[in-house]
Amino acid sequence: MxxxxxxxxxxxxxxxxxxxxxxxxxxxxxxxxxxxxxxxxxxxxxxxxxxxxxxxxxxxxxxxxxxxxxxxxxxxxxxxxxxxxxxxxxxxxPTIYKVPERIRQANKDAFEPYEPQIVSIGPYHHLKKEEFEKHKKLYQKSILSRNPNHLLEDYNTAIEKLENEARSCYSEDVRLNGSEFVKMMVLDGCFIVELFLRAKEEKFEGDDPVFSTISTLPLIRYDMLLLENQIPFSVLQVIYEKASPGNGSLVEIALDFFEPIIPKSKENKIEVSNDQINGRYFHLLHLFYSYLMPTPxxxxxxxxxxxxxxxxxxxxxxxxxxxxxxxxxxxxxxxxxxxxxxxxxxxxxxxxxxxxxxxxxxxxxxxxxxxxxxxxxxxxxxxxxxxxxxxxxxxxxxxxxxxxxxxxxxxxxxxxxxxxxxxxxxxxxxxxxxxxxxxxxxxxxxxxxxxxxxxxxxxxxxxxxxxxxxNTPWNMGWNKCWGNLRSGYFSNPWVGLSSVAGAIVILLTIAQGLYNFLHY
Known part of the structure; x- marks a missing residue:
């Protein structure tokens, strides 16, 4: 290498x-x-x-x-x-990869951390979670009702124009014909955007397949952050602009959706700058990643x-x-x-x-x-x-x-x-x-x-x-000696008391010996 x-x-x-x-x-x-x-x-x-x-x-x-x-x-x-x-x-x-075996084999857990548990997005795991496909279609139907000016054919036509660009985002050849590829992109994109909007509006039915159970939504969040489980961000942007024009930034509602799993201090809330809103992103994982970057x-x-x-x-x-x-x-x-x-x-x-x-x-x-x-x-x-x-x-x-x-x-x-x-x-x-x-x-x-x-x-x-x-002499000497003494004899109060008691007994024994020697 x-x-x-x-x-x-x-x-x-x-x-x-x-x-x-x-x-x-x-x-x-x-x-x-x-x-x-x-x-x-x-x-x-x-x-x-x-x-x-x-x-x-x-x-x-x-x-x-x-x-x-x-x-x-x-x-x-x-x-x-x-x-x-x-x-x-x-x-x-490409920006959306299949994770190589070299990296996969390093994981010794029972489950596969690169494959979805609930919902499959994009071509790599297409239809692997077939039981969830019907829920995607319900979400697609719902998003179409948000803007009556655009029919499903309008979404398909818009994504057809992005087909070559979208295919080039994948490292592996996508074995779907043009119609199948566009249909998959539109369905998955509509599901994601509608999911974001429902989470933001907090409006959903009691039998909603995502929000009705306590465990489904958290797992879907992580599924949507898998490298192999992505569609291009440009596809999501087109669908969002048609379904919900003038309703804020897609970047903002996406980060709001992922907020529960974004590592941050309690004092800090999700704040999105104009530069971040206008940034270029490969997909949702890249957006999430970019937000976590430290300030240089x-x-x-x-x-x-x-x-x-x-x-x-x-x-x-x-x-x-x-x-x-x-x-x-x-x-x-x-x-x-x-x-x-x-x-x-x-x-x-x-x-x-x-x-x-x-x-x-x-x-x-x-x-x-x-x-x-x-x-x-x-x-x-x-x-x-x-x-x-x-x-x-x-x-x-x-x-x-x-x-x-x-x-x-x-x-x-x-x-x-x-x-x-x-x-x-x-x-x-x-x-x-x-x-x-x-x-x-x-x-x-x-x-x-x-x-x-x-x-x-x-x-x-x-x-x-x-x-x-x-590697300073002070730390190499005194601090390490004291640290070893502290960890070995004062690791907890009871051990510390026992160590002190033992030291007192030893000192009294020595004192008694000296006393006897001096008076002999």
């Missing part, structure tokens, strides 16, 4: 300087536009899809590498890794700090080396691996829940104190995080690598159930599902089989500060 880093269950990789290939030669850099966030240009937190001068850039096979010589600077460029359609630079590249604090395009990930069961992080390449050159600025939460606590690092944050990705470290937004772990957290990471893995560099870096960071902190207990105690993890061991396993598996971009890691400054703090 040339110039790529693969993260594994047991080994997390690190080791080469940004902008350098494994042999030390300069790597082709991404075009400046591909490293620019809209938020840096316009002052808001929305991240614009990253584009090259010739359009969106995606990892491609070695046979196509001559089209984009910047291939080496991308993540996931291994030949044959992605099963995508052959495209030319003049054709829009620095305008650095190139980060020279390496990202080091906790190695599970290994003392050193290793970079896989092929037969025809040299080991990575060790740099003087190279950082040590970031220890897990329990080890950091022994070195005097404190963990605090960040109370006011705009994004779950807003992590801070200063003066030996981590401030991390609370992450609620429930039965659907694995599904949501995996699909956000899959979006980055397959659509990079048109999107950032922030969630990949975030789950890598959490994997560093969480090695065992002991680390989970520590983070729960400090309010950083709210575990609503399973045991501490289950949460540790979740983070350890999330990083398996994914690629990491070291060049654009938004947490690079934090890795550097933690390494500097952790």
């Amino acid at each position: 040339d110039d790529n880093i693969v993260m594994d269950d047991k080994k997390m990789s690190c080791g080469q300087e940004v902008g350098m290939s494994s042999g030390g030669a300069p790597m082709p850099s991404l075009h400046e536009n591909e490293c620019t966030m809209l938020g840096e240009a316009s002052g808001n937190s929305l991240i614009e899809p990253l584009l090259s001068p010739d359009g969106p850039v995606l990892p491609m096979s070695s046979a196509e590498a001559h089209v984009h010589p910047r291939r080496k600077a991308m993540v996931g460029c291994a030949a044959g890794y992605f099963t995508t359609k052959s495209v030319t630079p003049s054709v829009s590249l 604090r620095e305008k650095s395009k190139k980060c020279k700090i390496l990202m080091f990930l906790c190695s599970k069961g290994s003392n050193e992080a290793e970079l896989p080396i092929s037969n025809n390449r040299s080991p990575p050159i060790k740099n003087e600025a190279e950082l040590s691996m970031i220890p897990c939460a329990a080890e950091l606590q022994l070195a005097g690092v404190k963990f605090k829940k960040k109370k006011d944050f705009s994004s779950i990705l807003d992590v801070e470290f200063s003066g030996g104190v981590f401030k991390i937004p609370q992450l609620c772990i429930d039965d659907n957290t694995n599904t949501l995080l995996r699909n956000l990471v899959a979006l980055e893995q397959l659509c990079y560099p048109r999107v950032t690598f922030h969630f990949t870096n975030y789950v890598g960071f959490m994997d560093c902190l969480v090695n065992t159930s002991k680390d989970v207990a520590l983070l729960r105690c400090n309010g950083i993890i709210d575990n609503l599902s399973g045991s501490n061991e289950d949460v540790a396993c979740l983070f350890n598996q999330l990083c398996s089989g994914i690629f990491v971009d070291f060049e654009n890691n938004y947490l690079s400054g934090i890795y550097k500060d933690v390494d500097k703090y952790y």
Whole structure:
């Protein structure tokens, strides 16, 4: 895997300087536009899809590498890794992917986090949830009644004009003829838009198939955020404008619909800026992803700090080396691996829940104190995080690598159930599902089989500060000794009392011995 880093269950990789290939030669850099966030240009937190001068850039096979010589600077460029359609630079590249087996196999759970549970949307899982199709048709009938000026034929005609564009959004060939494809797009689009409108208006019948039961709506929310379960946002926009003209922004009502599962502080409510309303989105997952992006604090395009990930069961992080390449050159600025939460606590690092944050990705470290937004772990957290990471893995560099870096960071902190207990105690993890061991396993598996971009890691400054703090002589000596003493003999009040009582007995015994010796 040339110039790529693969993260594994047991080994997390690190080791080469940004902008350098494994042999030390300069790597082709991404075009400046591909490293620019809209938020840096316009002052808001929305991240614009990253584009090259010739359009969106995606990892491609070695046979196509001559089209984009910047291939080496991308993540996931291994030949044959992605099963995508052959495209030319003049054709829009896909945005809706089938998740590759390499990523799928990393999930060891009983259920499939990339496939819908209730409702199938788009061609990849078309009719797999056939029992819900009748409910879609009811929603379609309802949305047609909202604007009598437009009949079903009008919707079909409008989507027919978008057929080629919509087909090009899918990485796999869609085996539906034109009529079937348009019919599917209109039905699924009408269902989604009507669902959004009913949720906003809170007007629905008692026998509504979605709102009448307590469990259906939450599952549908997560189904609509699966990478494989998408239709183009442009299709939704056309249907929304015909069905509900002058009723606000589709972006706003979509984010309102997803608000219950958007990680945010209680002090912050859903606020959508004009730039976000007018933004360009691939699909609903991309909209959700874009809203979660943190506000950029620095305008650095190139980060020279390496990202080091906790190695599970290994003392050193290793970079896989092929037969025809040299080991990575060790740099003087190279950082040590970031220890897990329990080890950091022994070195005097404190963990605090960040109370006011705009994004779950807003992590801070200063003066030996981590401030991390609370992450609620429930039965659907694995599904949501995996699909956000899959979006980055397959659509990079048109999107950032922030969630990949975030789950890598959490994997560093969480090695065992002991680390989970520590983070729960400090309010950083709210575990609503399973045991501490289950949460540790979740983070350890999330990083398996994914690629990491070291060049654009938004947490690079934090890795550097933690390494500097952790390896100071004071923390290496006194703080760790005191931490070990505290964790071993004062882990809870009863153990602490027993330790004090034992120490008193030892001191009295020594005093009695000295007294007897001096009077002998």
